[in-house]
Amino acid sequence: MADMVAFAKMNGLGNKILVVDMRGRNDRVTAEAAIALAADPETAFDQIMAIHDPKAHGTDAFIDILNCDGSKAQACGNGTRCVVQAIAAETGRKVFTFQTVAGILNAVEHEDGTISVDMGRPVFDWKRIPLAEEFHDTRRIELQIGPIDAPVLHSPSAVSMGNPHAVFWVDRDVMSYDLARFGPLLENHPIFPERANITLAQVTSRTTMTTRTWERGAGLTLACGSAACAAAVSAARTGRTGRKVDVHVASANPPGLLTIDWRESDDHVVMTGPAEWEWSGTLDPASGAWQRDAEIVAGGGAAVP
Ligand SMILES: N[C@H](CCC[C@H](N)C(=O)O)C(=O)O
Structure with missing residues (x-):
């Protein structure tokens, strides 16, 4: 189907991630697609990381992040490591700069396969967290x-x-x-x-x-x-x-x-940890209809010279 895009089912310490390749397209993974994919036990996920063409000079990709209820998230540490592993496997590159709605993220894949993501500066100002009430000291809020x-x-x-x-x-x-x-x-x-x-x-x-x-x-x-x-x-x-x-x-x-x-x-806060690929497939970003790629069985089938 012409509308299908490649995706990978991955995880970061068990945080269930779908990395969806939206490069070369202008549409988005819809909330409806996210909700449908989340409802299917095989594709159930916590976050979708949709990789889009870069929007800013000097960045490798724009990443759109969706939660499994269809809402948007501004950051996802485990998902970002999955994106790094997926693009590193595809390109052989090790160092990346991504853009999200929350800003620029630099990331690197190390020799041992672990990945570090620079998550930027933490924000402590109550208005920008945001909190609904004024707290001058957000180290301890009343709740x-x-x-x-x-x-x-x-x-x-x-x-x-x-x-x-x-x-x-x-x-x-x-x-x-x-x-x-x-x-x-x-x-x-x-x-x-x-x-x-x-x-x-x-x-x-x-x-x-x-x-x-x-x-x-x-x-x-x-x-x-x-x-x-x-x-x-x-x-x-x-x-x-x-x-x-x-x-x-x-x-x-x-x-x-x-x-x-x-x-x-x-x-800046730098997070280092693993990412794991599980399987790959294709999906329709509008409806969430999906299909798993045929498994390549080592040693089976016709030999490829
Ligand atoms: N699992 C993600 C967090 C997703 C954040 C999302 N739940 C939200 O802020 O709405 C992580 O590894 O950072």
């Missing part, structure tokens, strides 16, 4: 859930990594909290006019922490890269850790970690 005199979660740090995040500090295993219940209430709390990604973070040393995230527009995901950045920056900013932290993503599958370095030199 709690649970009984008024014994809240289960309270006083999160708020930050934008291009997208809005709230980080709740916990001292128990992050998996022991009912995030599926609290997540939707917090994501949609009126304090967050553009909703927010909600993360639980347990700091385990000056250089390590464990996170679990309820994502805006996607719900409980196995991993969230921008949330790992948000948690690491917030931990450093509140004196809980130094500026370089290994973030163990509690629900990641395969298990793994992201190394986050909030660089002193330029205030």
Whole structure:
């Protein structure tokens, strides 16, 4: 079908990503297509990363990011690593500059296959996160859930990594909290006019922490890269850790970690971690109809000279 485009089913620590090749076209992956693809168990995803032709001089591509509910996201750390791996495999290049609605992202694939993405500068100003009420100190905002005199979660740090995040500090295993219940209430709390990604973070040393995230527009995901950045920056900013932290993503599958370095030199946050290709296919960006590519079985079929 003429309208079909290539896509790859990938993941970053289990964060389910569809990388869709929209280069050479003027249309977009529609919200309807996203919702249809998300509803199909085989293509179910957390984010679509749609690669478009570059819009700005000096960039390699413009990336449009969609959540599985069809809404747009300004940033997606795990998805960006998947885009890097896909284009690196196609071109043999290792260094990339992408543009998203939130700005410019530089990224590099290392010899060992891990990928670093420069996620830019964190934003702490309440108006730009955005929060609905004035908070001069976003290291700790007034927000709690649970009984008024014994809240289960309270006083999160708020930050934008291009997208809005709230980080709740916990001292128990992050998996022991009912995030599926609290997540939707917090994501949609009126304090967050553009909703927010909600993360639980347990700091385990000056250089390590464990996170679990309820994502805006996607719900409980196995991993969230921008949330790992948000948690690491917030931990450093509140004196809980130094500026370089290994973030163990509690629900990641395969298990793994992201190394986050909030660089002193330029205030940028650099996230390093893996990306994994699963399979490829073609899809219709308007309807979400899709088809899997035929598997190439090693040693099977006719030999190609
Ligand atoms: N999984 C993504 C985050 C998607 C963000 C999205 N849920 C939003 O901000 O709406 C990541 O690795 O950073």
